Structure formats: C-alpha cells, structure tokens
Amino acid sequence: xxxxxxxxxxxxxxxxxxxxxxxxxxxxxxxxxxxxxxxxxxxxxxxxxxxxxxxxxxxxxxxxxxxxxxxxxxxxxxxxxxxxxxxxxxxxxxxxxxxxxxxxxxxxxxxxxxxxxxxxxxxxxxxxxxxxxx
Amino acid sequence: xxxxxxxxxxxxxxxxxxxxxxxxxxxxxxxxxxxxxxxxxxxxxxxxxxxxxxxxxxxxxxxxxxxxxxxxxxxxxxxxxxxxxxxxxxxxxxxxxxxxxxxxxxxxxxxxxxxxxxxxxxxxxxxxxxxxxx
DNA sequence: CTGAATCCTAGAGGATACTG
DNA sequence: CAGTATCCTCTAGGATTCAG
Numbered sequence: 566x567x568x569x570x571x572x573x574x575x576x577x578x579x580x581x582x583x584x585x586x587x588x589x590x591x592x593x594x595x596x597x598x599x600x601x602x603x604x605x606x607x608x609x610x611x612x613x614x615x616x617x618x619x620x621x622x623x624x625x626x627x628x629x630x631x632x633x634x635x636x637x638x639x640x641x642x643x644x645x646x647x648x649x650x651x652x653x654x655x656x657x658x659x660x661x662x663x664x665x666x667x668x669x670x671x672x673x674x675x676x677x678x679x680x681x682x683x684x685x686x687x688x689x690x691x692x693x694x695x696x697x698x699x
Numbered sequence: 700x701x702x703x704x705x706x707x708x709x710x711x712x713x714x715x716x717x718x719x720x721x722x723x724x725x726x727x728x729x730x731x732x733x734x735x736x737x738x739x740x741x742x743x744x745x746x747x748x749x750x751x752x753x754x755x756x757x758x759x760x761x762x763x764x765x766x767x768x769x770x771x772x773x774x775x776x777x778x779x780x781x782x783x784x785x786x787x788x789x790x791x792x793x794x795x796x797x798x799x800x801x802x803x804x805x806x807x808x809x810x811x812x813x814x815x816x817x818x819x820x821x822x823x824x825x826x827x828x829x830x831x832x833x
Numbered sequence: 834c835t836g837a838a839t840c841c842t843a844g845a846g847g848a849t850a851c852t853g
Numbered sequence: 854c855a856g857t858a859t860c861c862t863c864t865a866g867g868a869t870t871c872a873g
Binding site: 835840843848 | 854855856857858859860861862863864865866867868869870871872873
Binding site: 743744745748756757759760776779780781782783784 | 834835836838
C-alpha cells in the first residue's frame with residue numbers, strides 16, 4: 566500500500582518497525598529468562614540468581630537494570646542489613662507476558678521442526694556435519 | 700511447582716526455555732525485517748534489498764540463509780540469465796507470523812511507555828542526560 | 834541480478850576479585 | 854545479600870571488493 570504508485574523505495578525500517586523495537590528490549594541473552602522468573606510474582610535477587618541456570622551476578626544485574634530502565638520491572642529495596650531487594654513486573658512488563666507466552670508456546674511446539682530443517686539442510690548442502698552448525 | 704518440596708535449584712535454563720529457542724531464531728538485527736518483507740508473499744532478492752532500509756547484500760544473504768536453514772523460508776531459483784531468485788515463507792515460517800504480529804502490535808502500542816520510562820529513569824538517577832542512553 | 838570473500842570494529846557477554 | 858569494577862574474548866555486523 567505504501568508503495569503503490571511510484572514510491573518503490575524502502576518501506577521497512579529498523580527505526581520504525583514494531584518488531585525491532587520489542588526485540589531491542591527482549592533480545593538479550595538473559596532478558597527473557599529474567600522475565601520468565603518474574604512471571605509468577607515478586608522475587609528477590611538471590612533467588613533469581615539461583616533459579617536461572619548459569620547466570621552471573623554481573624549479567625543478572627545488568628539485565629535487570631535494563632528492564633528497570635525500560636519500565637518493565639520495578640525494583641524495591643528494603644533497607645535491612647543485609648539489604649533485601651525485590652523485583653516485580655510493572656503493569657507494562659506484565660502486558661508483555663502474553664505476546665511472549667505465545668512466542669514461548671511456538672518454540673515448544675515447533676522447535677523440533679526447526680531442528681529437523683537444519684539437519685535436512687546440512688545433509689542436502691554439506692553432505693557431512695558442520696556448515697552453520699559449528 | 701517444579702521446586703515445591705526440596706529441589707530449590709535452577710529451574711530456568713537457556714537450553715530448555717521456549718523463549719530462548721525462538722529468540723535464537725529471530726533475534727538477529729535483520730531477521731524480523733526480512734520476515735516482515737515476506738509476510739505478504741514471495742519476493743525477490745533485489746526487491747527485499749530495496750525495501751529493507753539500510754541492509755547490505757552481505758547481511759541480507761546471511762539473514763535469509765539462516766532463515767532457510769531454520770526451515771522458515773524457501774528459496775527458489777529460476778535459472779534464467781541473470782538468475783531469478785524468489786523467497787517465500789514456508790508453512791513453518793507462516794506459523795511464526797501470528798506470535799510475531801502480536802509482538803509488533805505490543806511494540807506499536809507500548810513503545811512510547813518504554814521511552815517515557817527511560818526518560819524518567821535517567822532524570823531520577825542521573826540528573827543530566829546520558830546513562831544507559833548513550 | 835544474486836550473491837561470495839575479506840577485512841575490520843564495536844560491543845555483548847564471561848571470569849574474577851572486591852565491597853557496603 | 855546484592856551488588857561494582859576490571860579485564861578479556863568472541864562474534865555479530867558493517868564496508869568494500871570481486872564474480873557467475
């Protein structure tokens with residue numbers, strides 16, 4: 566529609582695309598897992614660290630800070646000694662849960678198709694192992 | 700539920716999480732835009748290049764190849780001179796459109812909230828400019 | 834027209850040590 | 854407990870050139 570008559574130029578742009586805006590927010594390595602950990606309610610820093618396999622303090626803090634910066638997560642400090650810090654999804658963050666759940670659902674249902682396609686591609690074009698796999 | 704009685708150990712894992720599996724597929728810089736370009740049917744290489752603002756041949760080819768590898772896109776070559784190459788979403792690729800549209804919709808509706816949250820965060824914690832913005 | 838091959842840089846992310 | 858601060862590696866992605 567945009568390119569109906571004359572204007573055949575680029576109509577798809579990183580800066581404008583809604584996909585890209587969301588991906589800019591959730592496409593980091595650990596972001597989805599942190600949201601995942603928060604989807605059932607508030608949780609403390611240490612428990613997130615324990616629940617998310619393989620995450621380091623640095624990456625956890627960095628991820629959770631960016632989420633807070635984006636307004637998806639609320640950080641609440643109780644000034645005890647030692648400190649107690651609770652993280653919670655904001656309403657904005659919760660509104661993202663539904664679309665993300667659908668994505669997760671797609672992954673659960675279809676990932677085996679993806680793996681099959683990869684195996685087939687490699688077999689077809691590479692004969693033996695590797696290619697895009699390694 | 701998984702960690703009800705005793706097992707308080709990590710129950711969220713990159714290797715298993717459905718989110719992460721999907722993100723592994725669509726979280727590259729140009730992937731979403733390429734799928735976007737394909738959502739209304741087959742399209743040729745050159746037209747994708749023209750429609751997607753700022754993409755280079757290298758990245759277009761790389762992105763589209765990975766999509767093909769994952770079974771989301773079908774590549775069809777007509778051996779004319781010069782060659783004609785058509786790209787089309789496979790049924791698997793089309794099945795991803797719905798969840799992605801919801802993500803895009805979320806972005807369109809809520810991105811301004813995100814920007815507002817960022818501005819507020821920066822104002823609160825940094826007084827002046829930069830922080831995570833730069 | 835549709836790529837492949839090189840070279841290069843910025844930044845994401847890991848390992849480790851230290852702290853209020 | 855909940856982080857900071859450094860240092861270092863690795864690779865996604867850009868620029869450019871060549872080719873069937």
